[in-house]
Structure formats: C-alpha cells, structure tokens
Amino acid sequence: MKHLKTEALVIRSQSYSEADKLLTLLTLEGGKIPSIARGACKTKSKLSASVELFTRGDFLLYRGRTLATVTQGEILNSFYSLRMDLLSYAYGQYFCELIGRLLEENEPCPKEYRLFLSALEAMNGDTAYLEVLARSFELKLVKNLGYTPYLDSCLVCSTQKTPFRLSFREGGLLCSKCSMRDPGANKITPGTLSLLAKLLTADFKRLRILKMNSKQRQEIFSINQALLSYNFNLGRCKALAFLEQLGCSR
Ligand SMILES: [Zn+2]
Incomplete structure (x- = not known):
C-alpha cells in the first residue's frame, strides 16, 4: 500500500x-x-x-x-507545553530515543504507540514525577516487547521469602537458596521490589503519588538501565546524558 x-x-x-x-x-x-x-x-x-x-x-x-x-x-x-518546559522536553526526548532505538521500522506496534501517548499526556513539569514516569515507561516498554522480569516469587522454587536477587539472565527473582543459578544476579531490597511492581503495573497518572527515596531512585535507575542493556544491548542514550547535565537521573 x-x-x-x-x-x-x-x-x-x-x-x-x-x-x-x-x-x-x-x-x-x-x-x-x-x-x-x-x-x-x-x-x-x-x-x-x-x-x-x-x-x-x-x-x-x-x-x-x-x-x-x-x-x-x-x-x-x-504538546506545545512539553516543548516549552526544558525538563519535560528532555524526558520526552529520552522516551523518543528509547522508542527510536528499541522498535523495528515498519512493524505495527499499537501497544507501544498508546504507551508513548499516555506518557506524553501524563507529563507535567514536576521533577520528581517525571523521574517516576521515566522509570515506569522504561519498564512498561520492556514488558511490551516481551522482556518482563518475573517479580512475584522465586523463579525456581516459587518461595516468596526474602531476600531476593534479580537475575536478568534468568528473567526474574531468585531466592537465597536458588541464587547460585546466576552469581551475577543483583541484590534487591523488598522496598525496591514493591516499587518496581507498582511502576510496572500502575497507570502513569496513578503514579503521581508514588514516592521514592534517593537510595530507591538509584537502585531502580540501575536496575532499569541493566535491564535495557541486557535485553537490547542498549548503549548510552544521548537524551539520558542530557538529563544528567540537567541534574536529573544518574
Ligand atoms: Zn528459590
């Protein structure tokens, strides 16, 4: 056509x-x-x-x-207001770069389209919320593309007993007994795990009330970047470097 x-x-x-x-x-x-x-x-x-x-x-x-x-x-x-606010513009550019690098050309992707549109509609000039939105967008995009980490229980023995490690290679949580399956799995605290689950599943607009302390922000940022790198071999995003210059993200 x-x-x-x-x-x-x-x-x-x-x-x-x-x-x-x-x-x-x-x-x-x-x-x-x-x-x-x-x-x-x-x-x-x-x-x-x-x-x-x-x-x-x-x-x-x-x-x-x-x-x-x-x-x-x-x-x-x-979306004129997003272009007029430097921080919203920078986060919007980051979303565009992720979409640009992760999706194949000429492959219909209505779910990703709606995800991106709802992120743009949810954006406002609130710095803390833009960061929450970005972490949620990363996780939901990865999920749409078929790489959701399993976060309900240990992948191997199904226990819900903490502590857990998060294994990108295995695709989810490993309890302390099963963690030898991936010695490279990252430690994850119960608070961060609960935040990840919310970021993955809750509507963007419902995340406005979500609070992350600085340690959780750092942990989730690192987890998401590792998740993107592991599954998509994604190098450094230019837009993320720009956000760093603005004092956002790490
Ligand atoms: Zn286990």
Missing part, C-alpha cells in the same frame, strides 16, 4: 536542508516510519507546525523505497 493515512506521533524532527525536515513517525497503523516532510522548514508551509517533535496528528504518507513522504498533516495535539 503506497498511501497510508494514519494517526502518528513525531518522535524525531530534524532539518535536513533549507526546506525539508527528516522525521521519524511512530504511527498507529504502521509502526515506526522514517519520513521526509518537504518544504516543512519554510514558515509558510502547511506542514511546519504538524511535524514538530511530540506532535500527535493525522498524517497522509506516501511510502517510498526508503523514506515515506508526508503529504498532509493535521494536528490533534501539539
């Missing part, structure tokens, strides 16, 4: 020449699609506003061999 009419979110928008913009669209119908918006850098272009980062719109695409050409775009939500 050469023409595709679909709702999409702009997850990358970069000037390509004086006139054109290169985009990555996360489409509801066709997954992640690299695209070009010809003339979008010109202020008079009808496309210029609809291809800004984070914009949700209805798009008409003409699919070429490598790039799709955006022929029409109608804004449904510009």
Whole structure:
C-alpha cells in the first residue's frame, strides 16, 4: 500500500536542508516510519507546525523505497507545553530515543504507540514525577516487547521469602537458596521490589503519588538501565546524558 493515512506521533524532527525536515513517525497503523516532510522548514508551509517533535496528528504518507513522504498533516495535539518546559522536553526526548532505538521500522506496534501517548499526556513539569514516569515507561516498554522480569516469587522454587536477587539472565527473582543459578544476579531490597511492581503495573497518572527515596531512585535507575542493556544491548542514550547535565537521573 503506497498511501497510508494514519494517526502518528513525531518522535524525531530534524532539518535536513533549507526546506525539508527528516522525521521519524511512530504511527498507529504502521509502526515506526522514517519520513521526509518537504518544504516543512519554510514558515509558510502547511506542514511546519504538524511535524514538530511530540506532535500527535493525522498524517497522509506516501511510502517510498526508503523514506515515506508526508503529504498532509493535521494536528490533534501539539504538546506545545512539553516543548516549552526544558525538563519535560528532555524526558520526552529520552522516551523518543528509547522508542527510536528499541522498535523495528515498519512493524505495527499499537501497544507501544498508546504507551508513548499516555506518557506524553501524563507529563507535567514536576521533577520528581517525571523521574517516576521515566522509570515506569522504561519498564512498561520492556514488558511490551516481551522482556518482563518475573517479580512475584522465586523463579525456581516459587518461595516468596526474602531476600531476593534479580537475575536478568534468568528473567526474574531468585531466592537465597536458588541464587547460585546466576552469581551475577543483583541484590534487591523488598522496598525496591514493591516499587518496581507498582511502576510496572500502575497507570502513569496513578503514579503521581508514588514516592521514592534517593537510595530507591538509584537502585531502580540501575536496575532499569541493566535491564535495557541486557535485553537490547542498549548503549548510552544521548537524551539520558542530557538529563544528567540537567541534574536529573544518574
Ligand atoms: Zn528459590
């Protein structure tokens, strides 16, 4: 199908020449699609506003061999306020980078689309909440892609007796008796374990009341980064380095 009419979110928008913009669209119908918006850098272009980062719109695409050409775009939500707040913008960029690096091109991914949209809708300028949202987004994205760690009990003997270690290789918790199955498994405290379960399952908006102390923040950050690296061989994210410069995340 050469023409595709679909709702999409702009997850990358970069000037390509004086006139054109290169985009990555996360489409509801066709997954992640690299695209070009010809003339979008010109202020008079009808496309210029609809291809800004984070914009949700209805798009008409003409699919070429490598790039799709955006022929029409109608804004449904510009998420303008996220672009105007530095911290929200930085976290939003991080979400875009994760989506950009973890999802395959041209593979429909409506669950990931809805996850990303609900994260954008939940974002506000609250620093502590943005961090909670980011940790929850990482876990839910990994879960959607089929790599959920099993957090209910020991994977091997089903005991719920703490302490546990978290094994990425085995895909979940190991009790002290079974932990020899993976000597590299990370220690995890019961408080952090309970937070991980909430971050994985609760709606983004319900997480507004979730509190993490600095040790838990550090532990969950490290666990999530290790989970992403182990399953996706994900190197350092540029957007995460930018968040560090802003004094967020570690
Ligand atoms: Zn066990």
